[in-house]
Amino acid sequence: MKKTLILLMFLHIMQITCAKAFSQDEFLKQNPVLEKLLYYGTLAPSSHNAQMWKVRILSDNEFLIILDKERNLNYVDPDSRESLISIGAFLANIIRGSEILGLNLQYNIYNETAPDNSVVYVSFSGIETESFSDSVQKFENLLLKRKTSKEKFSKKKIPVQEINKIIAGYEDSVIYFPKDSSSYQYIRENTMKAYETQGQNQDKRNELSEWFRFSDKETEAKKDGFSAEMLGMGSLKKFFYYNFYNREKVRNIKFLNEELKLIKTQTDTADGFLLVIAKDNSVKENIRAGIILENIWLNAADADIKIQPLSQILEEEPYKNNISNDLNINGEVKMILRTGYSANNKIVKKVRRNIKDILDNTEILNTKEEKQ
Ligand SMILES: Cc1cc2nc3c(=O)[nH]c(=O)nc-3n(C[C@H](O)[C@H](O)[C@H](O)COP(=O)(O)O)c2cc1C
Incomplete structure (x- = not known):
């Protein structure tokens, strides 16, 4: 009995010490659904296209959205109002994307910016299903079609x-x-x-x-x-x-x-x-x-x-x-x-940072292995 207990303790310690730590980027590569959600987020509008968002992945189905204060527009937006609105748009794409992918997503928007500048906690469950692929394609096209239109508008009235x-x-x-x-x-x-x-x-x-x-x-x-x-x-x-x-x-x-x-x-x-x-x-x-x-x-x-x-x-x-x-x-x-309205229906190439550029540098333990 005592021997078995010692053996179990030994195995447990081995499991903890051997759990592999991944960089956020390495971890993301193994989690395509999470990667897709974050990609949707990055297509959001932001003032001056400054993309004031960062993400810290916590596990394969949880992450934090962080306000990137280094990208704040300190002269036109000293109290980060526009940065937070931009983060809201980032979150909207993730919420809408999760519905299209058939995921069950939950989020908690903080009342105040946390000391680490995080402002939203997101978690989700469920997995992507092939049968959604048509609507996924439609949604992805819509994200790429949405743009800021600076041209002259026509006289046509919006009903x-x-x-x-x-x-x-x-x-x-x-x-x-x-x-x-x-x-x-x-x-x-x-x-x-x-x-x-x-x-x-x-x-x-x-x-x-x-x-x-x-x-x-x-x-x-x-x-x-x-x-x-x-x-x-x-x-x-x-x-x-x-x-x-x-x-x-x-x-x-x-x-x-x-x-x-x-x-x-x-x-x-x-x-x-x-x-x-x-x-x-x-x-x-x-x-x-x-x-x-x-x-x-x-x-x-x-x-x-x-x-x-x-x-x-x-x-x-x-x-x-x-x-x-x-x-x-x-x-x-x-x-x-x-x-x-305007006749300009050109799809403008989205200028956005890659997902790996918005990830925070905290390492994560491979929670998948731990859960098994
Ligand atoms: C909070 C906020 C404020 C913005 N203010 C302006 C603005 O005053 N004038 C403007 O032309 N575009 C404005 N934009 C649009 C951004 O410049 C645009 O979203 C960004 O350049 C990315 O381009 P896209 O929307 O075509 O993807 C704003 C966007 C956000 C989210």
């Missing part, structure tokens, strides 16, 4: 039923202001003013300039920020842009008038503005706003309705302090989305 379809389930948190409303005019005028205020701030110009990419090589190396294609350029414009434009020029305030002309065209041709509303500025509410943002954006993409967020009102004083009151909105405005 009310289409707007209702896009915001279905989120009626309490989303408002639509069509072109003939006074709130539409308010947003149009104040976006111009807020843009001008922001454009005169050298620190904010410098910060923005860091996210512009001036060659395919730079885009490929950094895998974030704005490529020429994302700015809406065709091959001729791209040629001139890559050859005659540079970071110094983006920083130069003398280009502000040109920029104001562009934003005027963008706001003048919007068919309406969709606003995402939340209760307050907590981590939870910002992440929830991001979930709503991405869901209505994907619905819009599916209906060929174009979206461009216009954030200047929400970034600049006094505009950000006044908007809820001025528009009689109960709550905080989290996103303002220019909405309309």
Whole structure:
């Protein structure tokens, strides 16, 4: 009896000491479903395409989403509101993806950022089934189709039923202001003013300039920020842009008038503005706003309705302090989305970091072996 006990203890110690530690990346390679979910997350929108997300894998079916403060836009987004909204969009793709894959996913959004900057805990169970493959393909195509549309929109009106379809389930948190409303005019005028205020701030110009990419090589190396294609350029414009434009020029305030002309065209041709509303500025509410943002954006993409967020009102004083009151909105405005149709249905190549680049460097024990 005693001998058996000693032998069992010995085996247990051996099991613990021999459990192999994996890097997050090595571990992920053995877990394709987890890898797929994270890939969906990375296709989410983020302000300046800064991708302020990191992931720490805890086991084959659990991970943390972490706010990457090094990627925060400290001048336009000092309290990380937009970073958290971007993380919410990242989470939305994972939630929607898990439903398509037939997984049972649970998540807990923290009330506050944890000391290690984690903000969401995610766990899931179930395995991918082959029979879902058609809808998986459709979903993956939709993630790649959703994009920020910077071009002029057409005069075609969005039918009310289409707007209702896009915001279905989120009626309490989303408002639509069509072109003939006074709130539409308010947003149009104040976006111009807020843009001008922001454009005169050298620190904010410098910060923005860091996210512009001036060659395919730079885009490929950094895998974030704005490529020429994302700015809406065709091959001729791209040629001139890559050859005659540079970071110094983006920083130069003398280009502000040109920029104001562009934003005027963008706001003048919007068919309406969709606003995402939340209760307050907590981590939870910002992440929830991001979930709503991405869901209505994907619905819009599916209906060929174009979206461009216009954030200047929400970034600049006094505009950000006044908007809820001025528009009689109960709550905080989290996103303002220019909405309309255009003939530009080009799929723009997604510029995103690889999954291994967003993984944290904590090692994990091979929990699969331990569970056996
Ligand atoms: C919180 C947030 C704020 C944004 N603000 C703006 C904005 O003011 N103007 C704009 O053109 N795009 C804005 N965007 C869109 C991002 O620039 C865009 O998502 C990112 O460059 C990735 O491109 P994609 O959406 O085409 O995938 C915003 C996105 C998010 C999530």
